Amino acid sequence: MTSSTLAAAERAPAGRFRRWVATTVGVGRSYLGHAELVWRSAPAAVIAALSLTLVGAAASTAGIVLLGKVVGAATAAADGSGDLEQGLRWMAWLAVSFLIPPVSGAAVSVLSQHIMSAAVARVGALTSEFASAPDGIEQLEDPTAARRLHRMVQAIGEWTYLEGIGATWTVLQTRLSGIGAFAVIADWHWWAAVLLAIGYLTTGRALTAWLLAIFADMALEPPMQRRRASYLFDVLMKGNAAKEIRLFGLPQWMIERYGRLWQQAMVDVWRRRNRTIRPVIATTVVMLLCAVAFYGVLGWETWTGIVPAGTATALVGASMGLQAIGMLGDEQVLCTQAIATTDRLRRARIEVGLPGLSPAPDPTPRPAPVADDQPTRPARIRIEDLHFGYPSRQTPIFSGLDLEVPAGQSIAIVGVNGAGKSTLIKLLCGLYRPDAGSIRIDDAAPAADRRARERVAVIFQDFVRYQLSLKENVALGARGAPDTEAVVSRSLHDAAGDDILDRLGGNWDTVLSGEYRGGTDLSGGQWQRVALARALAAIAGGSGVLVLDEPTAALDVRAEAHLFDRFLEVTRGMTTVLVSHRLSSVRHADRIVVIDNGRIVEDGSHDQLLERGGRYADMFTLQASRFVAASGADATDNEELPC
Numbered sequence: 131m132t133s134s135t136l137a138a139a140e141r142a143p144a145g146r147f148r149r150w151v152a153t154t155v156g157v158g159r160s161y162l163g164h165a166e167l168v169w170r171s172a173p174a175a176v177i178a179a180l181s182l183t184l185v186g187a188a189a190s191t192a193g194i195v196l197l198g199k200v201v202g203a204a205t206a207a208a209d210g211s212g213d214l215e216q217g218l219r220w221m222a223w224l225a226v227s228f229l230i231p232p233v234s235g236a237a238v239s240v241l242s243q244h245i246m247s248a249a250v251a252r253v254g255a256l257t258s259e260f261a262s263a264p265d266g267i268e269q270l271e272d273p274t275a276a277r278r279l280h281r282m283v284q285a286i287g288e289w290t291y292l293e294g295i296g297a298t299w300t301v302l303q304t305r306l307s308g309i310g311a312f313a314v315i316a317d318w319h320w321w322a323a324v325l326l327a328i329g330y331l332t333t334g335r336a337l338t339a340w341l342l343a344i345f346a347d348m349a350l351e352p353p354m355q356r357r358r359a360s361y362l363f364d365v366l367m368k369g370n371a372a373k374e375i376r377l378f379g380l381p382q383w384m385i386e387r388y389g390r391l392w393q394q395a396m397v398d399v400w401r402r403r404n405r406t407i408r409p410v411i412a413t414t415v416v417m418l419l420c421a422v423a424f425y426g427v428l429g430w431e432t433w434t435g436i437v438p439a440g441t442a443t444a445l446v447g448a449s450m451g452l453q454a455i456g457m458l459g460d461e462q463v464l465c466t467q468a469i470a471t472t473d474r475l476r477r478a479r480i481e482v483g484l485p486g487l488s489p490a491p492d493p494t495p496r497p498a499p500v501a502d503d504q505p506t507r508p509a510r511i512r513i514e515d516l517h518f519g520y521p522s523r524q525t526p527i528f529s530g531l532d533l534e535v536p537a538g539q540s541i542a543i544v545g546v547n548g549a550g551k552s553t554l555i556k557l558l559c560g561l562y563r564p565d566a567g568s569i570r571i572d573d574a575a576p577a578a579d580r581r582a583r584e585r586v587a588v589i590f591q592d593f594v595r596y597q598l599s600l601k602e603n604v605a606l607g608a609r610g611a612p613d614t615e616a617v618v619s620r621s622l623h624d625a626a627g628d629d630i631l632d633r634l635g636g637n638w639d640t641v642l643s644g645e646y647r648g649g650t651d652l653s654g655g656q657w658q659r660v661a662l663a664r665a666l667a668a669i670a671g672g673s674g675v676l677v678l679d680e681p682t683a684a685l686d687v688r689a690e691a692h693l694f695d696r697f698l699e700v701t702r703g704m705t706t707v708l709v710s711h712r713l714s715s716v717r718h719a720d721r722i723v724v725i726d727n728g729r730i731v732e733d734g735s736h737d738q739l740l741e742r743g744g745r746y747a748d749m750f751t752l753q754a755s756r757f758v759a760a761s762g763a764d765a766t767d768n769e770e771l772p773c
């Protein structure tokens with residue numbers, strides 16, 4: 131079938147019906163998802179809120195009927211044929227029916243606060259699980275997937291999402307009251323109830339679609355121009371760009387450009403908005419016709435005495451109550467947006483293999499923590515015929531790389547910028563999947579096996595500076611080692627970080643961020659030692675391979691060399707992988723491999739490679755001579771020369 135025949139088939143009645151069914155099923159599923167989320171967040175509060183909502187809706191309907199009774203009794207009393215006592219009883223019940231909805235509504239509001247916070251906490255956890263669900267980081271590096279995640283996180287973080295969940299009960303109660311009003315009218319003439327309901331429903335649907343289209347334009351699918359405008363806005367607002375923007379005199383230019391981009395982005399939005407308003411106008415006309423027919427017949431039957439005055443009053447009240455099945459304004463919009471956001475999260479989670487809106491079960495138990503008296507077993511690394519390329523690049527990074535690292539060996543990976551060192555480390559950690567060939571930690575592939583992944587502890591160049599306490603910053607590496615206190619303390623000491631603890635007055639619980647009361651930030655070098663301590667703590671947590679991918683780049687040459695030497699000393703017997711551009715820092719590794727263009731071009735100890743006089747020897751000599759020139763150190767003193 132060609133695309134034009136496909137489009138014609140879609141436009142055919144059967145195609146439209148299929149689309150309508152699919153949309154209806156989709157909408158039904160999203161409502162169920164919302165109900166599931168709210169229910170699972172706080173079941174007891176949901177039962178209470180639901181019961182009170184039903185009571186409130188029933189009281190509203192009863193109020194309409196009772197109003198008719200009171201008016202009926204009053205007109206009968208005026209004729210002198212009524213039962214005054216009965217009339218007063220109706221009046222008392224009417225007062226009760228008016229009082230119930232605000233009281234039950236207030237109680238539901240209180241419950242709703244509890245349900246809202248529980249639901250938002252649950253959604254936060256489900257979203258975080260989704261964001262960290264892929265074992266690798268390919269999805270996060272894919273711009274479309276990253277944008278989708280960003281949009282979802284943004285939508286969930288908005289106050290409107292919270293309000294949308296809270297609006298569930300108001301919307302539900304209003305709709306149920308609308309159904310009650312429908313029943314009251316249907317008791318008079320079923321066709322009148324259907325006619326009026328069609329009028330309100332079609333208008334409500336068209337208005338909702340119009341508002342949702344505006345919402346989608348504004349928040350969900352921002353066009354490129356708007357994304358660029360938002361980016362400029364963000365840059366203008368963020369402190370980290372403030373210095374440069376001011377120094378280059380950019381504010382005016384950025385503000386003008388922002389305005390221009392925004393205007394361009396909105397042209398299409400306004401055009402679409404004008405187009406989508408047409409169904410709203412058409413359905414409003416339909417609704418007016420339905421209302422004219424309803425009130426025409428009711429007026430006629432009341433005038434001719436077929437319908438008594440009390441019933442007519444109740445029917446007018448019910449006709450107004452029936453509006454509740456149409457468009458409900460802001461609360462419905464908020465609720466619909468929240469439902470749509472939750473549904474996007476549900477579908478996105480299913481796509482990455484997570485259960486819709488339930489937390490994922492833990493697939494494999496964590497490895498048993500290593501007892502203090504039992505040393506962690508070093509891991510063996512075996513890379514065979516590795517092929518890997520980034521989707522955005524034509525040429526592969528690795529085409530048949532082989533490397534075996536026996537358990538307990540320390541190996542350094544060196545090479546020029548862009549040689550593939552960090553890519554190899556990410557593959558080793560299972561953050562990317564090889565295109566072909568295999569990587570094994572002991573006997574398992576880290577990209578597929580969580581246990582294998584957990585055997586590798588890495589500190590990257592852009593390691594994370596957690597805004598947590600010093601103790602937590604180190605302990606995160608230990609993954610529940612039996613005696614975390616002792617592990618944390620030993621790790622910080624081994625990472626030469628005792629002075630950091632001294633600076634914090636010996637308080638392990640000091641938060642490492644100036645943004646918290648009592649917290650403090652650390653210098654770049656101090657942060658690097660904390661990160662190093664985290665890597666060392668990972669040994670106690672069961673990691674058999676420790677990797678340092680240039681986390682010390684901000685240190686001076688001598689400090690980095692000392693830190694790497696210390697690292698090798700305290701991790702002796704473990705499998706360690708070091709990456710650095712400074713060859714003096716890694717020369718004490720058992721073995722050094724030189725990577726170039728994704729291939730191993732040299733492999734041996736520092737002395738063997740120097741003796742060979744190849745690429746490593748050239749790089750080492752070049753760095754050494756630069757250091758000598760800069761510091762006046764003795765170039766012949768090889769051991770003391772931190773190149």
Ligand SMILES: Nc1ncnc2c1ncn2[C@@H]1O[C@H](COP(=O)(O)OP(=O)(O)OP(=O)(O)O)[C@@H](O)[C@H]1O
Binds near residue numbers: 554
């Ligand atoms: N996410 C990515 N997408 C596409 N190409 C990438 C990505 N990350 C790295 N590259 C490219 O892959 C090649 C190897 O990069 P890699 O970061 O592994 O090199 P490296 O040896 O660690 O470099 P450096 O010493 O500068 O840190 C480079 O050409 C780089 O531009």
